[in-house]
Amino acid sequence: MDDPEKVLETLLAESAESIAFPTDGPTRAAAHLGAAVPITADGHTLSAELLHAEPRVLMLRDVITDDEARAIIRLAKPLLSASPTHTGEGYRPTTRSSSSAVLLDDAQPPLRAVRLRLANLTGYPEANFEPLQLVRYLPGQEYEPHNDWFDACDVREHLRGGERRLTILIYLNAIASGGGGATNFPELEVRVPPTKRGAVLFENYALNATRGDGRCLHQGEPPSATTKFAANVWVRARRFRL
Numbered sequence: 419m420d421d422p423e424k425v426l427e428t429l430l431a432e433s434a435e436s437i438a439f440p441t442d443g444p445t446r447a448a449a450h451l452g453a454a455v456p457i458t459a460d461g462h463t464l465s466a467e468l469l470h471a472e473p474r475v476l477m478l479r480d481v482i483t484d485d486e487a488r489a490i491i492r493l494a495k496p497l498l499s500a501s502p503t504h505t506g507e508g509y510r511p512t513t514r515s516s517s518s519a520v521l522l523d524d525a526q527p528p529l530r531a532v533r534l535r536l537a538n539l540t541g542y543p544e545a546n547f548e549p550l551q552l553v554r555y556l557p558g559q560e561y562e563p564h565n566d567w568f569d570a571c572d573v574r575e576h577l578r579g580g581e582r583r584l585t586i587l588i589y590l591n592a593i594a595s596g597g598g599g600a601t602n603f604p605e606l607e608v609r610v611p612p613t614k615r616g617a618v619l620f621e622n623y624a625l626n627a628t629r630g631d632g633r634c635l636h637q638g639e640p641p642s643a644t645t646k647f648a649a650n651v652w653v654r655a656r657r658f659r660l
């Protein structure tokens with residue numbers, strides 16, 4: 419699509435399809451600072467605790483089952499390759515030494531169950547979810563501080579569903595306390611230790627904003643002795659297209 423007028427027309431039409439920021443999803447309504455509040459989604463009980471109010475960072479516990487964690491790792495393992503990073507104008511080069519796998523087959527029952535539960539919890543339609551992406555860090559591997567949101571001028575990402583409003587990073591295996599592998603938010607002074615079957619959820623955009631929030635800068639710290647498996651779930655402003 420090279421014709422600038424056509425690009426602009428398409429972008430405007432796309433933007434008009436963005437859903438309003440949900441303010442009533444259970445993860446917005448229930449979470450409190452300093453207290454893990456039980457919530458139920460599709461008959462599944464988990465807990466949510468607000469770790470930081472603005473931007474919102476939440477710790478979810480028991481967000482997936484043991485079987486789901488095992489299934490995600492099993493489906494992803496044969497697909498692993500070096501993790502990509504965002505390059506080009508608007509993006510700072512970062513080191514990401516992990517491996518990743520995109521789980522394109524959303525129809526797989528465990529993937530579908532997790533996606534539908536997270537849709538229910540966040541108030542976003544499942545159609546806005548990117549495919550789950552497994553990330554594997556061998557001991558010593560890491561992802562340097564970065565933001566998950568796209569540059570506002572990134573046309574390609576505008577056409578693939580627009581803003582990454584939410585990041586949900588699900589921890590799939592246990593790492594002993596003191597074993598590293600935390601998700602660290604240096605600007606917020608929040609460090610989330612990986613808790614098996616738990617997740618960190620953060621809002622990359624302030625309410626009604628169209629530009630990403632720089633305070634959401636975060637890094638995947640290296641695990642010291644155990645391989646860390648996690649699954650990224652990114653939620654877009656509009657229907658996601660590959």
Ligand SMILES: O=C(O)CCC(=O)C(=O)O
Pocket residue numbers: 553561566587599600601602636637638639648650
């Ligand atoms: O592994 C982590 O704790 C962070 C991963 C991350 O930020 C990403 O994959 O975008």
Ligand SMILES: [Fe+2]
Pocket residue numbers: 564565566636
């Ligand atoms: Fe990230």
